[in-house]
Amino acid sequence: MEALSPACDTRFIFGLLLRPKPFRVEVKNGKIVSIVKEEERLWSSKLGQVIDYGDAVVMPGLIDVHAHLDDPGRTEWEGFPSGTKAAAAGGITTLVDMPLNSFPSTVSRDTLKLKIKSAENRIHVDVGFWGGLVPENAFNHSALEDLLNAGALGLKSFMCPSGIDDFPMTNISHIKEGLSILAKFRRPLLVHSEIQKDLESPLGLEEDGANDPRSYSTYLKTRPPSMEEAAIRELLTVSKDTRIGGPLVGAHLHIVHLSDSSSSLNLIKEAKRGGDSLTVETCPHYLAFSAEEIKDGDTRFKCAPPIRDAVNREKLWEAVMEGHIDMLSSDHSPTEPKLKLLEEGNFLKAWGGISSLQFVLPVTWSYGRKYGVTLEQLALWWSERPAKLAGQELKGSIAVGNYADIVVWEPEVEFNLNDEYPVYLKHPGISAYMGSKLYGRVSATFVRGNLVYKEKNHATAACGVPILAI
Ligand SMILES: NC(=O)N[C@H]1NC(=O)NC1=O
Ligand SMILES: [Zn+2]
Numbered sequence: 161m162e163a164l165s166p167a168c169d170t171r172f173i174f175g176l177l178l179r180p181k182p183f184r185v186e187v188k189n190g191k192i193v194s195i196v197k198e199e200e201r202l203w204s205s206k207l208g209q210v211i212d213y214g215d216a217v218v219m220p221g222l223i224d225v226h227a228h229l230d231d232p233g234r235t236e237w238e239g240f241p242s243g244t245k246a247a248a249a250g251g252i253t254t255l256v257d258m259p260l261n262s263f264p265s266t267v268s269r270d271t272l273k274l275k276i277k278s279a280e281n282r283i284h285v286d287v288g289f290w291g292g293l294v295p296e297n298a299f300n301h302s303a304l305e306d307l308l309n310a311g312a313l314g315l316k317s318f319m320c321p322s323g324i325d326d327f328p329m330t331n332i333s334h335i336k337e338g339l340s341i342l343a344k345f346r347r348p349l350l351v352h353s354e355i356q357k358d359l360e361s362p363l364g365l366e367e368d369g370a371n372d373p374r375s376y377s378t379y380l381k382t383r384p385p386s387m388e389e390a391a392i393r394e395l396l397t398v399s400k401d402t403r404i405g406g407p408l409v410g411a412h413l414h415i416v417h418l419s420d421s422s423s424s425l426n427l428i429k430e431a432k433r434g435g436d437s438l439t440v441e442t443c444p445h446y447l448a449f450s451a452e453e454i455k456d457g458d459t460r461f462k463c464a465p466p467i468r469d470a471v472n473r474e475k476l477w478e479a480v481m482e483g484h485i486d487m488l489s490s491d492h493s494p495t496e497p498k499l500k501l502l503e504e505g506n507f508l509k510a511w512g513g514i515s516s517l518q519f520v521l522p523v524t525w526s527y528g529r530k531y532g533v534t535l536e537q538l539a540l541w542w543s544e545r546p547a548k549l550a551g552q553e554l555k556g557s558i559a560v561g562n563y564a565d566i567v568v569w570e571p572e573v574e575f576n577l578n579d580e581y582p583v584y585l586k587h588p589g590i591s592a593y594m595g596s597k598l599y600g601r602v603s604a605t606f607v608r609g610n611l612v613y614k615e616k617n618h619a620t621a622a623c624g625v626p627i628l629a630i
């Protein structure tokens with residue numbers, strides 16, 4: 161069992177020693193059947209093998225609810241095989257794929273079927289799918305119901321241009337209408353929460369001497385915190401209807417990739433206190449980097465909303481540590497290197513998106529250590545809460561009855577993300593993390609009891625399965 165198997169087979173029975181010893185998690189048919197003290201040995205006579213990873217940490221596999229895998233249609237950007245291999249190498253056992261950046265966008269039953277077909281036998285970890293809420297389907301109840309009945313785990317929409325032609329933005333009326341359908345299905349709406357006030361001149365800047373497009377501060381001026389705040393203010397006018405007794409009870413709003421830790425966060429805190437069914441995520445890049453450090457022309461760091469200053473980052477960490485931010489996600493949004501305009505270094509024209517999928521665990525851990533982040537918090541932000549958002553009751557924790565989705569990693573092992581490091585992303589060179597020194601090496605990843613990754617190697621068979629809502 162300890163060897164990578166050439167085929168996917170969940171019939172194995174095996175045990176893993178847990179820290180602190182002498183606890184042991186026992187796996188049968190891809191699920192956790194018992195967590196016992198070593199001396200109790202419930203299954204021991206039947207166990208194929210008990211694997212001891214020494215001092216390594218055995219944790220629930222990570223669940224990344226926000227990844228753009230770009231498959232089908234833009235596989236030159238990423239794709240299911242490369243993206244899920246990177247995930248497995250990073251300890252992620254479940255991904256939820258965003259409905260845009262692939263082509264076509266996942267906005268109907270038929271386009272979701274294309275996704276599922278493209279994923280089959282090509283994914284190395286489990287993959288679920290968000291559907292898109294766009295103006296075209298927002299008022300078409302049967303189309304939305306078809307999309308949800310076909311298995312979309314929930315919906316995602318943009319309150320500003322998405323950068324993708326076949327994924328137009330929604331306004332608050334579309335969002336309200338979508339929520340009324342989602343309430344019946346008890347599935348969430350995820351929202352990219354930025355509003356561009358001046359759509360005629362979205363950049364709002366002249367490319368003159370004062371606004372050098374190679375300077376990060378120029379880009380920062382085009383997406384101030386007030387864009388997040390304005391979007392969130394509008395969203396909260398409908399999220400209040402999700403309170404107990406409200407007209408949208410059963411619906412849930414999830415704000416993706418919060419960057420502004422001031423006014424926007426305060427609004428969210430207040431709405432949560434009032435009982436809105438509301439959650440919020442932020443991403444490792446907002447916790448790791450600050451605007452001051454981004455060098456001229458280094459468009460690897462361009463994303464939306466933007467990475468803000470160091471004071472904002474401190475407050476974001478504070479909010480994560482105090483529990484005001486519910487979970488983390490990668491927002492892995494790669495492209496092909498030419499669209500990052502790395503040579504030209506034009507922040508206003510380059511593709512916005514951070515490539516990080518394989519590194520989110522070591523990044524969160526490395527940057528979180530100085531704030532006292534615990535392993536329990538990592539599991540909460542990266543597994544338990546995301547599982548709940550995606551409606552995956554049998555995932556997100558090491559518990560009897562759950563799928564044996566497990567990461568084994570060594571928090572104290574340091575490594576350099578240099579050219580020799582085995583990176584499985586399609587385009588490692590566009591990742592803002594290349595060149596960093598990180599703590600926390602992933603040594604093994606199990607998906608439903610299958611050892612899919614071990615010490616720089618992947619199982620040859622793609623053992624992940626598409627996850628559909630039922
Ligand atoms: N289309 C797309 O992936 N956009 C993402 N990129 C980014 O930086 N923020 C996003 O929402
Ligand atoms: Zn977004």
Ligand SMILES: [Zn+2]
Pocket residue numbers: 226228258491492493
């Ligand atoms: Zn995204």
